Amino acid sequence: MAKLSLSNIGPMDNRIINGDFDIWQRGTSFAPAVNGAFQTDRWEYQNGSDAVNSILQSTDVPTFAESGHTSKYSLKVDCTTADSAVAATDYVIMIYRMEGLDVSPLIGKTITVSFWVKSTKTGGFMVCFYNSSTSEGYPVEYTVNASDTWEKKTVSVLLPTTESWTTSNAVSLTVYFTIMSGSDFQMTPDTWNAGYAIATSNQVNGMDNTANNFLLSQVKMEVGYVATPFTGRLYAEELALCQRYYHTDTINILATCYNPAYIRISPIFWKVTMRAVPTVAYSSVAWIPTAGGMGTIGAQYSTGSTDQFANPIWNTVTGTEGHCGQVTFTYTADAEL
């Protein structure tokens, strides 16, 4: 059993990134939230039901008197279309994935996840842990006692060395916060189950009424059995941690038409080294050629490496070889797990 010590008390002891929901690079209101998409940083929403939800940045947070920490925001799942009949394959979950490089120091140890939850629906809810290959899951039950009231919950799990844990930059440990689960995904609590286990039969249907809300705040994962008080990180630290997985920026840079059909810009470094070579999406692209350039910008074809754009290229229609111009664009770089 891990002992509480100075080494696991402090601002960096939380293994969850954006557990205080300070970082919302993609926006702050998603209505409706898209299945399989990220809203607040590092947290993915999955909905395999007929329910419809909005994911919102909420200022409804536990008070300092309650939690001993002042949060600015919480994550709010607001049910806007109910699904009162839970089919066997239905599910609504919030997912947090950790890469192997961060899970490696946790293998063989007990970890504790603490969080504050505020749910309209009372009764049994789940936190479920998954191994790298999602071949085995470990559901842990907790109970929401009072409707629409902030409550602190704590769950612990041993990450056995016998389970499959990736230790690279690929996905390793996954944590599910289950709001609805059909019977196909309900298994035995407090043990590693083979199969897709995200709940037990005690999971309530958090989607059975449009009045239902489910809010999370101050999510913390630490080594050992003890849930120590939540302490936030410096904002810049938290943002940089998130940017390893996703970030956006607007660039204004000199570009050269190196071939009549293409323009090229100097390499641009990402804000931080990314987890993997990211998916890049461009928007608001404008090519402002100098005299004689007469270019119109077309489709963009460029990704890069984990550190930078690699030879960013745009397809132009009428650029003049050798001419320079100015390119402005906004990009998103997405290396989420």
Added chain:
Amino acid sequence: MSNLTYKLMGDNGVKRSDGACIPNCDDNRDWRLYQEWLSEGNTPEPQFTPEEIAAKALAEEISDIKTELRSAMVWQFRMIVELWKALKANTAAQNSDIDPDVLSKAASWMTKLDRLKEIDE
């Protein structure tokens, strides 16, 4: 997101129909989804459509012409020199007195200029 399609980007990966450029990287979540899409029997679009290939070819042709016309300045200088030589020798400046290469080049430039005018129109 299931209605998304993909287009090849050469060795760089694929471009998704929502505009995202997805790298050829096994650690990339979107690349793995693309691999699943392929395994379902789907086929990506080629890197360039016929229209894009035609536009690229036209742009290259324009560039080639402009490059050649820039080099024409050297030949213009040679023409002037040739004419100056003929005049200095006080002979009639007939076509036969001028370097055949210069004449050939001049004819070629006129063709290129006509082509540029045609494209501009």
